[in-house]
Amino acid sequence: MFFKPIQGLVSRLIFTLFLILILGCLSPETALAATVDRPILTVELLQERLKLPEQNNGNQTIDLKHLEIDLRSENSEFRDRFYSLLQARLTRSSHVSLDLSDSIVKGSFDGSLLALRVPLYGQALSPLFTPEELEQLQRDRRRISQLRSLSRLILDESQLNNVSNLKLAVFRSGLILKNTRFLDSVNFNNIFFLDRVEAQGAIFSRDADWSETRFSQPFSLTDASFGAIARFRNSIFFDQSNFARVHFKGDAIFIGSTFENTVNFHQAQFDSAANFTRTHWKGNADLSQTHWQDRAQFSKSDFDRALFLSEATFLSNITFRESLFSQPVNLRGANIWGLMDFSDTRFSHSAYLNIAELNFDSDRATITGNPGQIGKILSIPTLQGNENLLQNLVRNFRIQEQIADANQIEYQIARLWQQELGDRFRGIDINTAHPETLAKIGFSPQQVTAILNYRKQQPFVNSNEILNLDEIDLATYIKVRDRLVFRLPISLFGWFDMGLDWLGLSLLLWLSCYGTNFGLVFGIGLLTIAYFSGLFWWIDRDRQYLPHQTLPHLGESLWMLGSFIILSTFGLLAIFRNSAQPWLTLLCLAAILVPLPTCFLGSLYRRKFESESFELSYFVEEGTLRQLRLAIGRLPIVPRYPLFRERYLPLLLDRRWNWLNYYDFSLNNLFKFGFNDIRLRDTHLPGEIASLVWYQWILGLLYITLLFWTLSRTIPGLNLLIYLK
Numbered sequence: 001m002f003f004k005p006i007q008g009l010v011s012r013l014i015f016t017l018f019l020i021l022i023l024g025c026l027s028p029e030t031a032l033a034a035t036v037d038r039p040i041l042t043v044e045l046l047q048e049r050l051k052l053p054e055q056n057n058g059n060q061t062i063d064l065k066h067l068e069i070d071l072r073s074e075n076s077e078f079r080d081r082f083y084s085l086l087q088a089r090l091t092r093s094s095h096v097s098l099d100l101s102d103s104i105v106k107g108s109f110d111g112s113l114l115a116l117r118v119p120l121y122g123q124a125l126s127p128l129f130t131p132e133e134l135e136q137l138q139r140d141r142r143r144i145s146q147l148r149s150l151s152r153l154i155l156d157e158s159q160l161n162n163v164s165n166l167k168l169a170v171f172r173s174g175l176i177l178k179n180t181r182f183l184d185s186v187n188f189n190n191i192f193f194l195d196r197v198e199a200q201g202a203i204f205s206r207d208a209d210w211s212e213t214r215f216s217q218p219f220s221l222t223d224a225s226f227g228a229i230a231r232f233r234n235s236i237f238f239d240q241s242n243f244a245r246v247h248f249k250g251d252a253i254f255i256g257s258t259f260e261n262t263v264n265f266h267q268a269q270f271d272s273a274a275n276f277t278r279t280h281w282k283g284n285a286d287l288s289q290t291h292w293q294d295r296a297q298f299s300k301s302d303f304d305r306a307l308f309l310s311e312a313t314f315l316s317n318i319t320f321r322e323s324l325f326s327q328p329v330n331l332r333g334a335n336i337w338g339l340m341d342f343s344d345t346r347f348s349h350s351a352y353l354n355i356a357e358l359n360f361d362s363d364r365a366t367i368t369g370n371p372g373q374i375g376k377i378l379s380i381p382t383l384q385g386n387e388n389l390l391q392n393l394v395r396n397f398r399i400q401e402q403i404a405d406a407n408q409i410e411y412q413i414a415r416l417w418q419q420e421l422g423d424r425f426r427g428i429d430i431n432t433a434h435p436e437t438l439a440k441i442g443f444s445p446q447q448v449t450a451i452l453n454y455r456k457q458q459p460f461v462n463s464n465e466i467l468n469l470d471e472i473d474l475a476t477y478i479k480v481r482d483r484l485v486f487r488l489p490i491s492l493f494g495w496f497d498m499g500l501d502w503l504g505l506s507l508l509l510w511l512s513c514y515g516t517n518f519g520l521v522f523g524i525g526l527l528t529i530a531y532f533s534g535l536f537w538w539i540d541r542d543r544q545y546l547p548h549q550t551l552p553h554l555g556e557s558l559w560m561l562g563s564f565i566i567l568s569t570f571g572l573l574a575i576f577r578n579s580a581q582p583w584l585t586l587l588c589l590a591a592i593l594v595p596l597p598t599c600f601l602g603s604l605y606r607r608k609f610e611s612e613s614f615e616l617s618y619f620v621e622e623g624t625l626r627q628l629r630l631a632i633g634r635l636p637i638v639p640r641y642p643l644f645r646e647r648y649l650p651l652l653l654d655r656r657w658n659w660l661n662y663y664d665f666s667l668n669n670l671f672k673f674g675f676n677d678i679r680l681r682d683t684h685l686p687g688e689i690a691s692l693v694w695y696q697w698i699l700g701l702l703y704i705t706l707l708f709w710t711l712s713r714t715i716p717g718l719n720l721l722i723y724l725k
Helices: 004-025 028-035 043-051 073-090 123-128 131-138 141-153 157-164 387-399 403-426 435-440 445-457 463-467 474-483 492-512 518-541 554-578 582-593 595-606 659-670 687-714 718-723
Strands: 054-056 059-063 068-070 096-099 104-106 116-119 167-171 174-176 191-193 339-342 366-369 619-622 648-650 678-680
Touching: 043 059, 043 073, 059 073, 059 174, 068 073, 073 096, 366 387, 387 403, 403 492, 403 687, 435 445, 463 474, 492 518, 492 582, 492 687, 518 554, 518 582, 518 595, 518 659, 518 687, 554 582, 554 659, 595 687, 619 659, 659 678, 659 687, 678 687
Parallel strands: 059 096, 068 104, 096 174, 167 191, 339 366
Antiparallel strands: 054 059, 116 167, 619 648, 619 678
8 A cells, every 4th residue: 555656656757758758759840739739720710810910019910820720732722711811911901910920830831822913014013002112112123124124125015915914922011930830831932021021930841932032121030940942042131131040951042142231140050052152242241150061152142241150160162262252251260171162252452361260170171262362361360379270271272282372371470470579579478567567558456466366376378367367357358468468487588589589580571571472582682783783883983082094984874873773663663562561671671781881881981092003993803704604602702822813804994884794793792693703802902892792792692592492482392402402
């Protein structure tokens, strides 16, 4: 007797668990039908609801919520009455809505049978609609284009009659489908919705066709589910459209659709292929945190505003071929597992790809685009947290043999590293900053105290540690993050070493774009040759207390001045065309070329010349051969051995072409090749001139190293020629 109550309780528990198991194994449709008992919609009930609509904010609503609507072929009599009664009531006034929320619709649902059929052409539209509705109809530019095309076809009365028979399906009423479950196919093809369409949480078990549909008012499919193909081909969304958290289990087809306003696909999931080919996005497009299990196509699409793909996951290929981007594309934190194709894609001057914190593995995924373009539009704001990403991108482009794009990524790495080194000098070190300094940049007294207490125990290493403090909120961190740096204590030698790193990196960036721009390096060489050639010509021909024999005649002066201007112009054009910061490049070049030569010239002209050979040039040439020769190991002074010295003769100052020798001498010193072996004499020579020549020769060694390094990075295979022994 004592065990009977316990036995009954156990039996009921087992039965309950068994029932839950059975319901869990059923399909969602069957489970819902088993758990929710909905009344079946009959003709009588439908007529009753039509006579007594609900009042909602001054608008009438036909309440068909929480019902089971059977539109299957075996129930054809009810189906015909359903469409005819609803169509008559909905087309009578525009201030009525149809509410099918939480209902189950069995059989195919054809929304076009509920729309108002009106002539497509002519003035017959006017008396059927209010002025507001007519204005909305005029917004469909494609429909207007069709009307104009049809009007040109009308040549006789028979054609006019044929065109007049064309009908336009207009849904004047609002449509509410919240949590509605359609067990069969749904057809809203070629309908113009003049009012809102709200389908939050709706379930479309079979194909849903919204092709060539126009949505004049906001359209919402939040949390909806498409069990089969969802077609929105050539549809137009005039107002905001919301597809947030929609689950597309079948193909999603949006080919040729236009989004006139903002569109939201936040957290949408695409289990099958998604086709957005030739779509036009005129507002912001939010596709953040979307999940794409199959291929996605955005080919030949236009994005007039920003595109957000942050934290999206692409398990297959995604294509943007021949698309146009007018604003930035945000790929921050996205996951790419397949091919992301930007081939033949056009980007405006303000458009770029923000790929910060992108999860990308070059062994499994690929980013491709037009060679020489795709690397320039990839943007990463900081180096911290993106080191592996940048290295993977370099490997990705080198695998595709897109050397220019790989070099562009390496240039970004160097630029970000330079920026980080500069921030370490300029920024406020949170581990050593005075409390008053922390308060001035935006921390409250409580936050300053928390920072001081934390750094007494251990120094801050990165920004995550300061965000872990309870007193530090995100708003405060965003306000001060650009002024803070996180570094361990550095010795004086460490500061000096960091300064050398910054200086060397800055020189490589300003003078060669970190070895990625041959045009910039060549332009600097042209400007340097013009500068030193003019300088040596001036020193050699215009001496203090000199006889008139060394003065150049007018023709030579004009040739020298003209050649100097031409070479300098070409050099400046190359610098301004290729350098990311041309003025910094020129400032850096001026710091190298101007101060020391100016000091040498000032010292030279402050004292009297002591040379005994005023009529002879400071420069001599090897007179046995005139040929193009490499001069990498050649020193700029004449050899000591007498037999070799006999070959070198002073330049002929009275020749009209003598000005070319100074360019040849600079070519020998800077580019390490020339047409004649021209050197500096070692007798009766002012020390300032010798110092100036040796200074140019040393700069030539550095320049030719920079030139070869740049060539090895920009020409595939040349690095083998240089580095392999």
